[in-house]
Amino acid sequence: MRLEPVKVSPAAYHAMLGLESFVSKSSKLEESLLGLVRMRASQINGCAFSMDMYSKDARVNGETEQRLYTLSAWRETTFFTNRERAALAWTEALTVITEGHAPDEVYAEVRKEFGEEELVNLSLAIITVNGWNRLAIGFRTIPGEYQPH
Template sequence: MEQRLNLLEKGHKALKAMFGLGNYLAKCSIEKTLQDLIYFRVSQINGCAFCLDMHSKDLRAMGETEQRLYLLAAWRDAPLYTDRERAALAWAEAVTKINGGDVPDEIYEQASAEFSEEELIDLTLAVITINSYNRLNISFRTLAGGYQVGQFEAAAN
């Protein structure tokens, strides 16, 4: 499979707008490790190889264990995740898979029990953002495997 377009190399203004969301999320109420856990799970759902490579490396650099990464697709059945992480993962999956409906009340109630209103808004923005990145990377066939931790920090500012 050949890459169609390299938005990063071209420094496209659309990507700069996306970096603005990342800058907001870097300072928001949701802890960075949880954000990246959500980014990794949503990227699994969407099949974005570039984002899976990126966020697995970022998570490992933050001290995440291999076992938790390996079991993330089956988080409901694995005892390795906190109630807060489970609520965030359920919310992220529901928002990502929203089609012809809404987020079920039970998932909203679970998320509301673990997150304040501000945190829930920030969590939703994080889910929307990674879904957008996934769609850009999948559409343009961004090549996976070459990401290095911290590679985009300078470009984002």
């Protein structure tokens, strides 16, 4: 059994919660968009705990099964808006940063859809979910038990 980060270092865990709270409440980004970003980054990272949690939260917030099921193939569908598509491309670029180092063409597309502050906040959302994924994967957080509030 691995460590439980929240018990071992509550202050560090609360710092992450502070960033999560900012992203969720103060970033002015749509909750549905944040749900897609969280889910897509978690898919890329292979974080089963987060995929379970974020898919449940997304459904509670009105996301459709169709969009959740096709999220990993979003480029091949018409189910996502241009804004969502730009956010998903930016999510992939920042999550797999070693592949292309956030290419200029992806940046140009995301800049068309997001203002300066929105783009910084979107980037922080992506950074946050990647941090949570790494904690959950590294410490083997067990998926399946999460229930939305």
